[in-house]
Amino acid sequence: MKSFEVTDPIGTALRGFALANPQLRLLPEERVLYRSSDPNAVALLAGGGSGHEPTHAGFVGNGMLTGAVCGDIFASPSTGQILKGIEVLAEANSNKGVLLIVKNYTGDVLHFGLSAERARSLGIDCQVVTVGDDVAVGREKGAMVGRRALAGTVLVHKITGAFAQLHSAEHGLQGTAQVAQLVTDNLVTIGASLDHCKVPGRKFETELNNNQMELGMGIHNEPGVQTLEPIPATEDLICNYMLPKLLDPNDADRAFVPFDKNDEVLLLVNNLGGVSNFIISSITAISVDLLEKHHGITPKKVIAGTVMTAFNGNGFSITLLNLSRANKTLQQKFPGVTDIESLVNLRTDAPGWPIGVFEPRDPPKVNRDLLQTKTQVKAVGSYDFDQLSRWMQAGAKEVIKCEPHITSLDTQVGDGDCGYTLVAGVKGITEDLPNFAGSTLSETVSQISENIEKAMGGTSGGLYSILVSGFSHGLISLLKAKDDPVTKETVAAALQTSLETLYKYTRARKGSSTMVDALEPFVKEFAASRDFHKAVDAADKGAKSTATFSAKFGRASYVGDSANVEDPGAVGLVAFLRGIEQAM
Structure with missing residues (x-):
């Protein structure tokens, strides 16, 4: 696996x-990042090994963490580092204390715990809350160590940080710690990854082959609950493997948090670092659909993005927070606090928080009548529909037949998707x-233009749509x-109009x-001879000529030498024209 390597990755990353x-x-x-803080609010310090960015430093901001302390890659910071972070925050918050939010990993728990003990011996009021939300390692296997901490940790940062900003002057360090704990008690998370991540400065290693993936992989390349082979479809992975681990009340080993159909739930879909934003958005929609369909749960709030990574981990995690249960405890302990969702929605300037709009808003209304109204063109031109249908079907069949060849050409001179x-x-x-x-033919051709644009998309769809619209x-x-x-004369003249229309929008x-090298000879020959066969031969000759000079447009123009490859x-x-010709 290729990767960019840098000298002193942690030091330069923090400085950047x-x-x-x-x-x-x-x-x-000390690898400590912190912000200005309110002396009347409890300070929140979190941290752990580097490699999970934007966690932890990315969540230092008003309404979230006050500071973060960063260890070596996948390793806890030292007691000395953590203690220095506590002292720096306590200097500005000496009367309210410092809450340490710790991920449940042995090194983190030991070093943060020891730091808290030493801080208290220095006269600093300091408490620790340990977060564990993973369900992959069940009660039996994790009996001695408890649940690992995954992306749900970030929700603890956000909710506790908002509470500290709004209410810690009244409820103090003890109350703030109770909020962090009640959020933790209502969190479940499970991750899945196609492979291990690449750690900077180390050789890439994996036990997974190309046909395997890990269900429940941790954020330090730790194994999960199951290796899946073959790799299931994403919908299948979420539906049959991930959601049951989070929600099955009959799985006594993993039913850490009960969920009822009437419960309000927050859904967090987290990118482990190597999945595209495009796919994360798709996974989010699929997760919501499957929660509703199979579990009767409609998330009240949905958050998606990159919050807790494992460098470039090619996977994602799903977190569920039971808002109803958390709110019940919150309102019992703190009657003046509204609800958990309001704390999630409180504005923060933490650079890693993925939500841009904090106050809940309704989307704009849609005029459905407007969407359903089709643009009407002037209806002219009688024609033989059955004949046109045969021609179009024959042209399509030939394009489908030639797709592998077209794709092969485009792989050499483009991005491989032309076919x-x-x-x-x-x-x-x-x-x-x-x-x-x-x-009428004008109506049919106009609708074909719209269909082409919708079906093809991109530059090709736009160009062909303009061409066909020009013909109409x-x-x-x-x-x-x-x-x-x-008549043939009508078609010839309309084709010339379509070419002129296309030339308004491309040079x-x-x-x-480009395809113009086949299109222009076809149009000119048909206009001159009214002979479709001669026109197709002219187009074929034009297409073959593209293997004799370099491209000036499209992705092929970026290739160093495209002169020996026909334009796909x-x-x-x-191919489309040859198909029509055969049907004729």
């Missing part, structure tokens, strides 16, 4: 983070064809009525090594 967030102060000798994009486009045409029966406009300018017949011309877009257009 402080440079990018100048509201924070870095003590480089798939063209197949999506022709399917967008043919799958909706039966709905066009009875329409050409028909409208040439014909006057619904019953006006469409690509013949000789640019041009080849795809010829």
